[in-house]
Amino acid sequence: MVTADAAEIHQAAQALLDASLFSYQGEPIGTRAALSAGIAAENYVDCFIRDFVPSGLVFLFQGRAEIVRNFLRVALRLRGLQEEIEGHHRLPRVMPASFRVERDGYGDEVLHADFGDRAIGRVAPVDSMMWWVLTLQAYVNVTGDAALAEEPAFQRGLQSILTVMLNDRFEVFPTLLVPDASFMIDRRMGVYGHPLEIQALFFATLNAMQELLTPDQTTSTMLELAAKRRAHLTEYVRQFYWLDPLKLNEIHRYETEGFGHDVANPLNINPESIPDWVADWLPDDAGYLLGNLGPGRMDFRFFAQGNLLSMVFGLSSPEQNTAIMQLFDQRWPDLVGRMPVKLIYPALVGVEWQILTGSDPKNTPWSYHNGGNWPVLLWPFVAAALRAGRRDLASNAIDVARSRLYRDDWPEYYDGRSGRMIGRRSNVRQVWTAAGFILAEALLEQPDRLDFWDASIHL
Ligand code: GLC
Numbered sequence: 001m002v003t004a005d006a007a008e009i010h011q012a013a014q015a016l017l018d019a020s021l022f023s024y025q026g027e028p029i030g031t032r033a034a035l036s037a038g039i040a041a042e043n044y045v046d047c048f049i050r051d052f053v054p055s056g057l058v059f060l061f062q063g064r065a066e067i068v069r070n071f072l073r074v075a076l077r078l079r080g081l082q083e084e085i086e087g088h089h090r091l092p093r094v095m096p097a098s099f100r101v102e103r104d105g106y107g108d109e110v111l112h113a114d115f116g117d118r119a120i121g122r123v124a125p126v127d128s129m130m131w132w133v134l135t136l137q138a139y140v141n142v143t144g145d146a147a148l149a150e151e152p153a154f155q156r157g158l159q160s161i162l163t164v165m166l167n168d169r170f171e172v173f174p175t176l177l178v179p180d181a182s183f184m185i186d187r188r189m190g191v192y193g194h195p196l197e198i199q200a201l202f203f204a205t206l207n208a209m210q211e212l213l214t215p216d217q218t219t220s221t222m223l224e225l226a227a228k229r230r231a232h233l234t235e236y237v238r239q240f241y242w243l244d245p246l247k248l249n250e251i252h253r254y255e256t257e258g259f260g261h262d263v264a265n266p267l268n269i270n271p272e273s274i275p276d277w278v279a280d281w282l283p284d285d286a287g288y289l290l291g292n293l294g295p296g297r298m299d300f301r302f303f304a305q306g307n308l309l310s311m312v313f314g315l316s317s318p319e320q321n322t323a324i325m326q327l328f329d330q331r332w333p334d335l336v337g338r339m340p341v342k343l344i345y346p347a348l349v350g351v352e353w354q355i356l357t358g359s360d361p362k363n364t365p366w367s368y369h370n371g372g373n374w375p376v377l378l379w380p381f382v383a384a385a386l387r388a389g390r391r392d393l394a395s396n397a398i399d400v401a402r403s404r405l406y407r408d409d410w411p412e413y414y415d416g417r418s419g420r421m422i423g424r425r426s427n428v429r430q431v432w433t434a435a436g437f438i439l440a441e442a443l444l445e446q447p448d449r450l451d452f453w454d455a456s457i458h459l
Contacts, residue, residue, distance in 0.1 A: 009406040010441065013434040016410055017055060020431040021067070022047070024101050024109055029070045031055040033098070034412065035429040043114065044427060046098035049075060049128040050184060054379055054435035056135050060142040061442050061449060068139050069148060074099070075132055076157045078113040094164055095132050097125035097186075119186070126182040129161045130201040134453065137208040141452035149212045158213045162222050165202065166229065174232040175293070176202045184305055185369045190348070190356030193294045196306030199237055204313035206230040207455045230455075237289065237310070238317055240267070243300070244287030248279065251298075268296050275300050277346060281334075286327035289316060291344070302327075302345040304335065308380035311387055314456035321388040328385075328393060337418030339373040339404060340397040341381050347371030362425055366416050373419030374412075375405055376432040382440040386447040387454070398440055410434045 004012075020031040030047030056068045078096050096113035104110045116124045136154070140146050148154060171177055176199065180192035183201070206226045213219050243251075251274060254265040278300050289307050292299035307324050310316040316324065328335050335342045347365035348356055357363045363370040378401050385394035405411070412430035413423040422428075443449055451457055 004403070004406055006402065009402055010438065012406055013410070013437050016429055016434040017058065017431060017438065020055075022101060024070075024074060024111065027070050028067045029074045029101075030099065031431050031435070033431060034427040035431065036409075036427045041120065043098060043119070046100045046114065047071075048098040049095060049125070050097075050131050051432040053131050053135060054376065054432050054439045057138060057379075057450075058435050058438050058442070060138060061439075065139060065143045065145070068135065069145075072132070072136055072139060072148070072154075074111065076153060078111060079157065079160075094161060095125070095129035097123075097128055121181060121187060123181040123186050124179055125186070126176075126178045126198060127184065127201055129164070130205040133158065133161060133205045133208050133212065134201070137212060137452060140212065150214060154212075155214060158209065159219060159222070161205070162209050162213065162219075162226060165205065166222065166225055173294075174229055174236045175199050185343070187360060187363060187369060188356070188358050189344075189363065189369050190299070191292060193292050193297065195292050195299075196237075196241060196289050196303050197309060199233065199241075200306055200309035200313055200315050203230060203233055203237075203315045204309070204453060204455070206233070207313070208453075234315060237315055238320065241289040241293055242287060242320060243278075243282070243290055244323060245282055245284055247287075248274070248282060252279075267293065267298075269298050270296065273298060281331070283327065283330040285323065286330055287320060287323035288327050289320070289324070302335070302342075304341045304343055304345075304377055305380060308341075308377065308384040311384035312380055312450060312453060314454045318388075318456075321384070325385055325388040325390045325393060328381075329390070333418060336381075336397060336400065337373060337420070338400070338416075339375055339414045339419035340401055341373060341377035342371065342419065343369060343374045343377065343413075344371055367424055368413055368415075371417075372423055373414040375401055375410075375414075376430075376436040379436040379439040379443065382443045383450050386443060391444075391447075394440075394444055398437075398444060401437060401440075405433060405437060410437075 020035055021028045022030060031052055032045050033048050033051050034044040052071060059067045078099055096115045097119055099111060099113040101109050102112055116122055136149055140149050175194040178198050180188050183197050185191055206229060209226050210223060215223055251269060252271050254269060254271050256265060256268055256270055258265055288302055289310055290298055291301045291303040311321045334345055347370045349365045362368050365371060378397060381397050382394040408422055409428040410430050410433045411422045412427040415421045415423050
């Protein structure tokens with residue numbers, strides 16, 4: 001058994017993060033997803049936009065802002081690189097899932113990006129454009145360098161992202177409609193529709209636009225729309241996504257088939273759709289935001305990243321934040337267990353697994369996205385716990401993670417009900433695991449570091 005002290009473990013995480021940096025034209029521009037050779041999928045040498053977020057925040061807090069600036073510029077430039085995907089004009093080109101640097105036949109460096117046209121399952125990375133905006137917001141706030149966001153190329157990028165986000169399709173909800181597998185959960189998991197994680201990112205991005213996009217004749221109208229949408233979204237999520245024992249009782253006794261403006265059950269949710277596990281599992285003084293919501297559909301599964309980001313960005317109310325942390329406290333073995341944090345609770349099993357994942361062998365019950373434990377969630381957990389005044393939980397979670405992550409060489413995910421085993425097909429030397437750990441420690445040390453993202457502080 002390897003034993004190491006906290007300083008040694010911190011240094012090991014930092015060494016992995018630094019080793020993952022790669023350059024373009026002599027400048028560091030991104031971090032690889034994993035440094036483990038062997039079982040890793042081919043694209044783990046790429047820098048994923050979403051994976052870079054904890055790395056970028058660490059660099060910003062360590063005074064290495066130039067790396068983040070380079071990353072932001074390169075990712076923006078990549079938008080122009082993509083050939084048309086037949087029949088699509090704009091959406092797939094907004095921001096790639098990942099990019100890498102390769103050498104061409106002459107030995108020159110070339111940037112390559114994946115817009116979902118090469119990814120396993122051909123999934124559209126809807127979250128990338130939003131994480132890019134939030135990384136820019138972090139950069140501007142930490143460095144004070146507002147001039148970067150004011151550059152014409154950045155303003156054009158922001159404007160086209162906002163256009164895509166506000167684009168009306170066939171929707172009557174304030175939430176954003178996305179396909180399955182379009183965010184951190186990038187395989188089929190029954191998350192199409194209005195998944196919570198996307199709504200939290202949507203909320204935060206609408207908010208960031210008010211700070212980053214310069215108002216002019218065109219953008220003023222867009223910013224007004226963005227502000228209205230954000231207000232409507234906040235109210236909708238706080239009211240309709242929220243589940244606590246009181247609300248559960250209400251749903252249990254819902255009348256259905258109501259028509260008109262003022263019905264109690266506008267989405268026509270059938271009480272029969274409440275899964276068996278919910279009523280006994282939900283503690284009296286706790287609550288959480290549902291995973292997904294649509295006509296006749298409530299996904300009762302607990303999605304950690306969506307709940308945590310809602311807290312970090314200020315989408316959930318302070319009372320809701322207290323109740324979510326209470327849930328973590330009371331259901332610690334299920335939601336944290338041997339490795340913070342369980343991505344989704346509970347796992348899909350049997351016919352549900354067959355139908356909703358397409359019998360995906362990587363997503364068997366209590367593995368990978370289907371109920372695995374993901375150490376990268378440590379940083380949003382710590383940020384959310386601190387925001388809700390639960391320093392005790394934040395510091396306990398870091399203690400649970402510390403020695404195991406080091407001993408196991410920074411795995412991507414863990415398997416089992418309590419996350420006891422290293423994931424069956426998990427990478428080791430996974431970079432966002434290490435970056436997330438360093439970030440979690442930095443947040444515990446200085447809890448207000450992410451306040452620039454909290455809408456409730458600005459509003
Ligand atoms: C997996 C994860 C995804 C992550 C990628 C690279 O596909 O599901 O969220 O970005 O690995 O680490």
